[in-house]
Amino acid sequence: MSKTSVAGNHGEDVRSDCLVKISLSLKGGIKLSLESRVEKLYGDHIQSLVNDIMKFYGIKNASIHIQDSGALDFVLAARMESAIRQLTGDTREFLLPSVVKKEIPSDRKQKRFTRLYVPGNTPKLMLNAAIHKPDGVILDLEDSVAPSKKNEARLLVRNALRAIHFYQSERMVRINQLPRGLEDLDLVIPQHVNVILIPKTETATQVNEVAERIGSINKKCKVWLMPIIETALGIENAFPIATASPDVIALSIGLEDYTADLGVKRTRSGDESLYARMRIVNACKAAHVQPLDSVFPDFADTEGLKEAAIRSKSLGFDGMGCIHPGQIRIIQDGFIPDPEETEKACRIVLAFEEAESKGLGVVSLGSKMIDRPVVIRALSTINLAEKFGTLKKDWRKNYE
Amino acid sequence: MSKIKEQINAAGRSVPESVNGKQAFPYKGVGKHHPEGNKYGPRIPVCTDYPSDGNKLVPTLKDALIRCGLRDGMTISTHHHFRNGDLLANRIFDIAHEMGIRDLIWFPSASFPCHAHLIPYLEDGTIHHIEGSMNGPLGRFTSEGKMKGVGVLRSHGGRYQAVQDGEVHIDIAVIGAACADPFGNANGLNGPSASGLLGFALADSEYADKVIVVTDNLVEFPCVPWQIQGNYVDYTVVIDKVGDPGQIVSGTTRITTSPDRLLLAELTARFCERTGIIRNGFSFQTGAGGTSLAVGEFFKKIMKEKNIKARFARGGSNAYLVSMLEEGLVDYILDGQTFDLAGVKSMAENPNHVWTSPFTSYNHHSKGNFAGLVDVVILGATEIDVNFNANVVTHSDGYLLHGIGGWQNCLFSKTVIIPVPLFRDRVPIIRDQVTTLCGPGELIDVIITERGIAINPLRTDLIQAVKNSDLPVRTIKELKEEAEKICGQPSPAKFRDKIVAVVKWVDGTLIDAVRQID
Numbered sequence: 001m002s003k004t005s006v007a008g009n010h011g012e013d014v015r016s017d018c019l020v021k022i023s024l025s026l027k028g029g030i031k032l033s034l035e036s037r038v039e040k041l042y043g044d045h046i047q048s049l050v051n052d053i054m055k056f057y058g059i060k061n062a063s064i065h066i067q068d069s070g071a072l073d074f075v076l077a078a079r080m081e082s083a084i085r086q087l088t089g090d091t092r093e094f095l096l097p098s099v100v101k102k103e104i105p106s107d108r109k110q111k112r113f114t115r116l117y118v119p120g121n122t123p124k125l126m127l128n129a130a131i132h133k134p135d136g137v138i139l140d141l142e143d144s145v146a147p148s149k150k151n152e153a154r155l156l157v158r159n160a161l162r163a164i165h166f167y168q169s170e171r172m173v174r175i176n177q178l179p180r181g182l183e184d185l186d187l188v189i190p191q192h193v194n195v196i197l198i199p200k201t202e203t204a205t206q207v208n209e210v211a212e213r214i215g216s217i218n219k220k221c222k223v224w225l226m227p228i229i230e231t232a233l234g235i236e237n238a239f240p241i242a243t244a245s246p247d248v249i250a251l252s253i254g255l256e257d258y259t260a261d262l263g264v265k266r267t268r269s270g271d272e273s274l275y276a277r278m279r280i281v282n283a284c285k286a287a288h289v290q291p292l293d294s295v296f297p298d299f300a301d302t303e304g305l306k307e308a309a310i311r312s313k314s315l316g317f318d319g320m321g322c323i324h325p326g327q328i329r330i331i332q333d334g335f336i337p338d339p340e341e342t343e344k345a346c347r348i349v350l351a352f353e354e355a356e357s358k359g360l361g362v363v364s365l366g367s368k369m370i371d372r373p374v375v376i377r378a379l380s381t382i383n384l385a386e387k388f389g390t391l392k393k394d395w396r397k398n399y400e
Numbered sequence: 401m402s403k404i405k406e407q408i409n410a411a412g413r414s415v416p417e418s419v420n421g422k423q424a425f426p427y428k429g430v431g432k433h434h435p436e437g438n439k440y441g442p443r444i445p446v447c448t449d450y451p452s453d454g455n456k457l458v459p460t461l462k463d464a465l466i467r468c469g470l471r472d473g474m475t476i477s478t479h480h481h482f483r484n485g486d487l488l489a490n491r492i493f494d495i496a497h498e499m500g501i502r503d504l505i506w507f508p509s510a511s512f513p514c515h516a517h518l519i520p521y522l523e524d525g526t527i528h529h530i531e532g533s534m535n536g537p538l539g540r541f542t543s544e545g546k547m548k549g550v551g552v553l554r555s556h557g558g559r560y561q562a563v564q565d566g567e568v569h570i571d572i573a574v575i576g577a578a579c580a581d582p583f584g585n586a587n588g589l590n591g592p593s594a595s596g597l598l599g600f601a602l603a604d605s606e607y608a609d610k611v612i613v614v615t616d617n618l619v620e621f622p623c624v625p626w627q628i629q630g631n632y633v634d635y636t637v638v639i640d641k642v643g644d645p646g647q648i649v650s651g652t653t654r655i656t657t658s659p660d661r662l663l664l665a666e667l668t669a670r671f672c673e674r675t676g677i678i679r680n681g682f683s684f685q686t687g688a689g690g691t692s693l694a695v696g697e698f699f700k701k702i703m704k705e706k707n708i709k710a711r712f713a714r715g716g717s718n719a720y721l722v723s724m725l726e727e728g729l730v731d732y733i734l735d736g737q738t739f740d741l742a743g744v745k746s747m748a749e750n751p752n753h754v755w756t757s758p759f760t761s762y763n764h765h766s767k768g769n770f771a772g773l774v775d776v777v778i779l780g781a782t783e784i785d786v787n788f789n790a791n792v793v794t795h796s797d798g799y800l801l802h803g804i805g806g807w808q809n810c811l812f813s814k815t816v817i818i819p820v821p822l823f824r825d826r827v828p829i830i831r832d833q834v835t836t837l838c839g840p841g842e843l844i845d846v847i848i849t850e851r852g853i854a855i856n857p858l859r860t861d862l863i864q865a866v867k868n869s870d871l872p873v874r875t876i877k878e879l880k881e882e883a884e885k886i887c888g889q890p891s892p893a894k895f896r897d898k899i900v901a902v903v904k905w906v907d908g909t910l911i912d913a914v915r916q917i918d
Contacts, residue, residue, distance in 0.1 A: 015825060038826050040797040040917075041890035070825030073888060099885065127886070128660050131850045164886075325659035389870070 007082035007152045008075075009121070010067040016124035018071040020079040024087055025061045030054050036068035049073055053080045056094050074163035075123045075156065082152040098162035098191070103221045106170050106194040108249045111135055111384070112290055113319040113335040114328045115172060115252075119144035121153035126160050129169075132325035136170035141184050142177065142199045150176065154187050161191035170194045172226070178206055182213050189217040194224060195249070200257065201227035202234045204244035211245040224249040226292070230257035235276045238283035250290035252321065253280050256297065266297075268304060270311070281316035293317040296331075299324035309334025332388075342385045345378035350399055352378075404899070406913075411789075411837055415910035419902050420529060420549045422567075425909045430840060433907040439765065440566030442607050454583040454621060456636045461614060462495045464635040465572065468610035470496065473503045473528075474571035477604045480510035481576070481588055481595040481737070485647030488576040488614060490517040491639075497526045505549070507568060508532040509559060509600040510803045514647070522547055531568065532559070533793075533803020534901065542900050543799045545916035551800070551901030553793055553914075556600065556736075557762025557769070557809035558906050563603040564765045567908055573604035573611045575628055576642040580615035584633025585626035588738075589748045591617030593643040596717070596738025596747050598627045599757030605632040616642045627755065649740050655697055655720070656690030660850055664819040665691050667871070668778060668848050669698030675865040677776045677815060678702055685714035685810060686778040688739040691819060695778050696720050703729050714761065714774055717743035717753065725753060734770060736761055736806065762809035764906050769809075777813040781820055783834045786876050788841030788856045790818065791834040793903060796827050798835055798893030798917050800901060808906050811843035815862070819848040827890060828883035830854075830876060835893055837912040838903055852879050894918040 002024050010019035018036075032050050034043060050064060064080075071079070073096055081094050116134035118125050120141045129137045139160060145153040157173060173188050174197035175181035181198065189196075198210050207227055214223050225248045227234075227241050234241070235258070242251050255273050259266040266272070277293070284291035293312040296305045309331045312320055320331045337345065347365055352375045355363040363370040385391035405417045409426035418424055425433060450456065458464045470476075476496075478489040489508060496504055502525050506518070509532060516537035521527045529549025534542045542551045554562060562568040577586035578594040588595040593616055605611050605628050613628065614637045623630075656662060672678045678699065686692040686699075697720060703710065712732040715721050719742035724730045726746075733753045738744050746753045761770045771777075781790040782802070792807050794800050810816065820829045830847070845862060847854045852874035855863050866873055895915035905911040 038797070038890070040893055041827060042888065044891055045888055070827070072826060072886065128850060131663060132659060326662070 003087065005083040005086035007086070008071075008079035010069065014069050014124075016070050016072065016075065016127060017122070018066050018068040018076055018079055020076075020083045021065040022080075022083040022087060023063055024059065025063060027061055028063075029061060030059070031063040033063070033065045034068065035066070038068070038070050046076065049076060050080065053077060053084070053094055057084050057088065057090055057092070059084070059088075071123065072127075072163065074159040078156040078159045079152065082155050085151070093158075093187075095162065096159070099165055100162065100192045100220075104171065104192055104194065105221060106224065108224060110170070111319075112170070112250060112292060114322050114331050115292070115319065116169075116322045116325060116328060117144065117174070117295065120157045121145045121149045123156065123160070126164060129325070130164075130166040132328050133167075134169055134322060134325075134328045135319065136172045136195065137166045138172040138174050138197060140174045141181075142174050150180070154184055158187045158191055161188060161193060172197060174199060174228075175210075178209060182209065185210065185213050186217060189214055189219050189223060192220045194221065195226050196223055197252070198225060198227045199254070200230045200234070201241055202231055203237055204240040207241055207244035207248060211247055223247065226250045226252055228252050228254050229276075229280060230254035231261045232258070235279050238280050239286060242283050242287035242289050248287070248289055250292050250318070251280055251284050252292035253277060253294050255294035277315055277317070285316065290318040291316060293320040295321035295323050296327065297323065299327055302326070302330055305330050306334060336388045336390060337381045337385045339390070341381060342391050345381035345385070346391075346395055346399065348375060348378040349382060350396070403897070409910060411840060411911060413837055413912045415902065415913045416550075416899055419552060419910070424902070427905050427909040427911040430842060433909050435565055435908075439564050440569070440607065443609055454630075456584055456630075456633060457582045458635050458637055461491060461574075461612070461637050461639060464612045464637045465492065465495055467635060468572045468612065470499070470501060470572065472501055473505075475505040475507050475569060477507040477570045477573040477608060478509075479575060479598070479600040479604070480508060480512065481598060481600055482593065482643035482648045483595075484512040484514045485593075485644035486512060486514055486576070487644060488574060488642055489515060492574055493518055493521045493526060497521055497524070502526060503528040503548075506530045506532065507570060509556065510805060511535050511538050513537060533805070534800045535803055536801065539800030539802070543794075543914070543917045545896070545898055545900055547900065550899055551914075552904060553804055553901055554904045555762065555804040555808035555906055556758040556806045557764055557771070558804070558904050558908065560603045560758045560762065561764035561906065561908055562904075563607045564763070565908065570604055570608035571610065573601065573608035575601040575605060575611065575613050577613055577615045577628065578642070579617045579619060579623055580613050580636060581619050581621040581623035581630065582636055583621050584611070584613045584628070584630030584636050585621070585623040586613050586615065586628040586630070586633075587623060587625055588627060589625070589744065590619075591615070592645055593617070593641070593648060594744045595643070595648050596744045597735060597755035597757075599736060599755060599759075601628060602757040602759055605629065610634045612637060614639060614642055616640060649738065649744060654690065655693045658690070660821060661691045662694055663850050664821065664848060665694035666698050667850075667853065668695045668817055668819045669702055671817065671846065671848060671853060671866070671871060672699070672776055673702050674869045674871060675862055678706075678708060680708050681711045682708075682775045683710055683712045683714070683773065684776050684778075685774050685813065686716075687780065688716040688718055689780060692778050692780075693718065693720055695819070696724070700724055700729060714756075714770065714777075715743070717746065719743070722746040722753070725750065734761070758806070758809075762806055762906075764908070771806075771809045772812045772814075774810075774813040776815045776817060777810045779807055779810055779816060779818050781818050781829070783829055783831050784818065784820070784844070784847055784876075785831050785834045785841070786880055788844040788847070788876065789834050789837055790839045790841070790844055791836045792838045794836040794914060796831070796835055796890060796893060798895055798915075800914055804838060804903070808839055811839050815845050816843060817846040817848060818844060822849040822851050822879060822883045823887050826887045828880065828887050830880040830883055832880070836903060836914055840911075847876060847879070849879055851882055854879050
């Protein structure tokens with residue numbers, strides 16, 4: 001009796017996934033038994049995909065059992081590849097055509113108010129992640145994937161990057177802790193990734209290891225780095241980490257692990273992590289990268305989240321993580337300029353423009369002197385407010 | 401048996417020339433079928449034939465059925481106000497089976513999964529076929545070609561039409577009621593099986609040869625309000641339990657928590673806001689599904705922000721709609737079906753929460769109906785094609801799974817919006833052609849998906865209204881192509897020639913036929 005390999009998921013609540021079991025045999029050709037919710041509509045299609053994959057790996061005799069709950073091709077293929085790898089050790093990659101036709105560039109300074117974590121082994125949550133318009137979608141290979149599922153998740157995430165349009169969202173992957181995370185890079189970097197999140201970063205060396213590995217891989221677009229600081233040591237090394245590579249665009253803080261490292265409880269007010277958060281903000285500002293705040297762990301507590309977002313912005317953070325699509329709008333609303341802030345920015349810009357037109361060297365608004373950085377910040381506030389529709393493009397008319 | 405001849409109807413669908421031995425008309429187009437003559441007349445009863453003390457109680461349901469002359473081939477009607485908690489229809493056919501009666505036609509206003517109990521009676525010939533809806537297990541049974549006769553699917557309004565123009569002759573109507581008196585006056589408001597209203601049974605009470613009212617809560621004459629008038633009733637029966645309260649109305653109806661569905665609901669509400677549909681004095685109807693409830697909640701938010709009041713909401717009522725009535729956001733609820741206890745309570749206590757029936761709301765043979773007065777209705781669909789035609793009775797794999805309900809009738813509202821995910825479990829919702837046609841595209845205005853909004857080209861006013869808005873408007877073809885890019889192209893469902901059910905349009909003509917699954 002030959003060994004059977006298994007990959008994927010099946011169960012009452014599982015959707016858009018499948019469980020694949022393969023055992024090799026000596027004769028009899030490829031035998032597929034398919035149980036599928038969509039068998040009448042996609043049975044033939046699935047059969048032909050399975051044949052293609054078996055042909056690709058040169059397997060002539062095997063029995064394959066698939067329990068399918070509406071898995072898309074990229075999911076079926078990832079599950080098949082994972083099962084075949086376990087049986088044969090063949091690490092060639094079976095790649096379906098990619099929907100990503102051209103480079104999807106991202107800018108180091110672009111807005112990252114919201115980044116949505118999506119578990120890396122749960123296809124149904126990937127498909128619609130971007131329709132909720134987070135600034136970034138993070139396909140997570142780390143904490144949301146069970147240790148026994150790490151290998152299959154890596155193949156699924158690779159395929160997802162090729163198969164799913166994330167529309168306007170930046171394409172992000174959180175790799176595993178090093179050294180396993182380096183192997184993740186080999187599979188995901190060639191597939192249009194914009195940002196790699198490095199969990200539990202504690203030293204600049206770890207960032208360099210990731211940067212070097214990425215440097216050695218062929219890629220389709222510029223890949224930025226976002227180290228996540230989740231330990232006391234990481235906090236102490238925040239500045240060296242932020243400046244370890246020119247590709248670092250942001251540091252984010254992970255408060256669940258950080259408070260565990262300190263041996264304290266994470267509270268709603270966050271007093272216990274104030275030092276760490278300010279240290280991150282300061283290091284990031286000094287290094288000219290974005291400081292990004294942790295996730296808010298209770299997705300049902302929308303009021304708590306609202307407060308957290310406002311506080312996060314006031315501390316100097318440029319965004320927060322999301323564990324549920326329902327958090328995106330609330331966080332975004334917390335980070336976009338409020339009416340008072342917008343109004344002030346408009347007045348500053350107008351005062352500056354007036355001073356310039358009069359050839360005055362010094363700008364003042366009321367009794368306050370206005371420095372150049374204040375004007376720059378006011379302009380960026382206005383840009384944001386315009387972008388989110390809280391300020392009309394012709395706002396100058398209101399001040400005539 | 402020789403094959404029944406078929407003809408192509410105005411929607412291009414092949415439909416049979418006769419159904420269960422009776423001649424049938426092909427669909428001719430919206431508003432094109434005009435029968436002439438008088439409405440069907442029930443027999444003339446004489447009041448002196450009935451107990452002078454008004455006491456029509458008989459000991460058991462079986463007695464009542466026997467006194468009504470239950471025999472082979474009769475048409476028996478029941479109603480779905482007890483929804484999945486209905487105990488009555490199953491009991492009636494248990495009795496018929498015991499008595500060895502055969503070839504009955506079951507004429508329910510809708511069926512539910514609890515009626516899977518009847519499958520053995522469909523198999524052994526107690527029941528010949530169903531005219532109503534074939535949901536869940538009954539749908540599967542029918543689609544597999546196992547029913548003796550051909551199923552007939554009608555809308556709530558179409559059911560009224562069929563009764564009024566004599567297309568269906570009801571031999572015995574059995575009306576379950578939460579509350580009744582010995583004379584037969586009945587309502588759905590009071591008692592352990594309270595379901596709100598009995599509107600679905602109204603036509604049956606007026607037109608059936610024999611009418612039985614069954615209750616588990618008998619009160620002394622008079623039972624008020626008499627939603628069903630005892631003057632139409634032959635016999636009354638008291639049994640232990642007419643329905644399972646936990647399955648009739650739920651204590652709470654819940655809004656969806658799915659972020660994808662919430663997004664659909666929000667887009668729908670925003671569309672109605674941007675197009676000016678939500679304005680002072682407007683009217684709306686949303687269903688009781690999780691997404692529809694959420695649409696109502698987003699309406700509420702917009703109405704509060706902009707200080708807008710609606711004149712009326714058509715229900716399906718539930719706690720959410722009741723709260724809008726109580727907060728003064730809507731003047732009236734015109735209720736066709738009550739989905740939770742808050743709805744039942746409100747209907748009993750609030751004079752502005754009014755019970756309606758398919759006669760007022762949907763009927764084809766009346767001098768107008770309410771559906772056309774509604775500004776916007778939010779509906780569901782299993783499939784929609786690139787010409788906005790929609791399907792609600794079968795899934796893309798060809799299996800019958802749902803009834804029509806009031807869906808076809810609601811298409812006559814001023815704006816019909818269908819929020820649907822672009823695909824479900826890999827299956828795209830927008831197709832080149834729907835598997836089964838239930839509603840013509842000319843009546844369907846807007847399809848809202850999480851990946852874009854398609855507006856029927858006939859609605860130039862709506863297209864104009866959202867021209868410069870932030871809404872993601874796309875063509876329906878673009879949406880179809882996007883879904884197929886994600887899901888792959890499904891194979892068409894494979895059918896045999898045999899017709900297992902027909903779908904009636906609201907006027908009684910055949911809009912499509914459902915064939916046996918291969």
